[in-house]
Each structure stands twice: as structure tokens, then as C-alpha cells.
Amino acid sequence: MKVNVDFDRCEGHGLCVTQAADAFSLNDDGELDYHFDGDDVPADMEDDVRAAIGVCPVAALSESP
Ligand code: SF4
Secondary structure (H helix, E strand, C coil), X not given: CCEEECCCCCCCCXXXXXXXXXXXXXXXXXXXXXXXXXXCCCHHHHHHHHHHHHHCCCCCEEECC
């Protein structure tokens, strides 16, 4: 799976980080870093990343087909 991150939508509250800290983090400026941009999410992290997609309050994360 791949994930699209809409950085214009993201408000940087970090709920996704709580679900999948190996995939998402906030930098020192409070901006989201997505660690697999353009790459496939490692298979053993897909469940956590899907949970992160589910908790984003502004729908900034979506799974690519
Ligand atoms: S949960 Fe959504 S709005 Fe919050 S930091 Fe993650 S992508 Fe951004």
C-alpha cells in the first residue's frame, strides 16, 4: 500500500503519530514528516498506518489504490 498525505489539509496535531510512530513524526517546526513518501508501506506496518489514516480528524491521509 501507498499513502497520500495532503499537507495542505494537515493541521499537525499528531494523532497519526500516536498510531504509527514509525511512519509519521512531527518535526521541530510541528510539521508532519511521512517516512515512506512515494514508497510502499512495509507490510508489517500496514495495520498501524491504516489506523493512522482512520484517526486523522481532517482526512489528510488516504490510501492509494
Ligand atoms: S492526524 Fe492528520 S492532521 Fe494530524 S498530524 Fe496526522 S495527518 Fe496531520
